Amino acid sequence: xxxxxxxxxxxxxxxxxxxxxxxxxxxxxxxxxxxxxxxxxxxxxxxxxxxxxxxxxxxxxxxxxxxxxxxxxxxxxxxxxxxxxxxxxxxxxxxxxxxxxxxxxxxxxxxxxxxxxxxxxxxxxxxxxxxxxxxxxxxxxxxxxxxxxx
Numbered sequence: 109x110x111x112x113x114x115x116x117x118x119x120x121x122x123x124x125x126x127x128x129x130x131x132x133x134x135x136x137x138x139x140x141x142x143x144x145x146x147x148x149x150x151x152x153x154x155x156x157x158x159x160x161x162x163x164x165x166x167x168x169x170x171x172x173x174x175x176x177x178x179x180x181x182x183x184x185x186x187x188x189x190x191x192x193x194x195x196x197x198x199x200x201x202x203x204x205x206x207x208x209x210x211x212x213x214x215x216x217x218x219x220x221x222x223x224x225x226x227x228x229x230x231x232x233x234x235x236x237x238x239x240x241x242x243x244x245x246x247x248x249x250x251x252x253x254x255x256x257x258x
Contacts, residue, residue: 119196140195143186147203149212153182153219161187168203168212168219169194182218211254222254 112133113122120137123130143166150158152168157177161167167185169177176192177185183194184203199216212219225246228239 136193139186139188139193143188143193144184144195144201147184147201149184149203149205151205151207157185157192163188166203168205171218 113124114120115122120140121133122137123133127133142164147166149166149168150161153170154167155170155172155174155177157173157175158165158167165187169180169183169185171181173180180194182197184197186193186195197214197219199214201214203212203214203219204210205212210221212221227246228242
């Protein structure tokens with residue numbers, strides 16, 4: 109089989125001159141775009157594939173995948189047309205995890221959650237207005253998925 113030309117960032121398949129069945133290549137690219145644009149994943153990173161995925165659902169693959177996910181460590185697993193498609197992550201990608209609404213970020217070596225920021229406490233001079241303002245900022249940033257308050 110000949111090599112199919114692909115985009116440099118996400119390896120989306122490109123149409124080739126005089127290619128037969130161009131709709132197959134075009135539909136594959138659209139399926140990947142549908143999953144990766146404003147990415148929402150069911151859960152993960154997981155090493156074991158889910159038993160009953162639904163069309164269009166995505167998961168983050170863990171560092172030691174098993175079964176049909178073997179060899180796809182760190183990838184985004186997309187269930188489509190009765191089978192798995194895998195997209196390699198790129199540094200800077202973000203995804204919301206639907207199980208807990210956490211924003212995850214690909215740092216090039218895997219997926220990570222934002223660091224937890226503790227509520228203000230201690231100090232010599234206690235300024236309740238400043239602490240209230242800081243807590244409000246932490247809550248609003250957490251609500252936007254930018255950090256985890258704790």
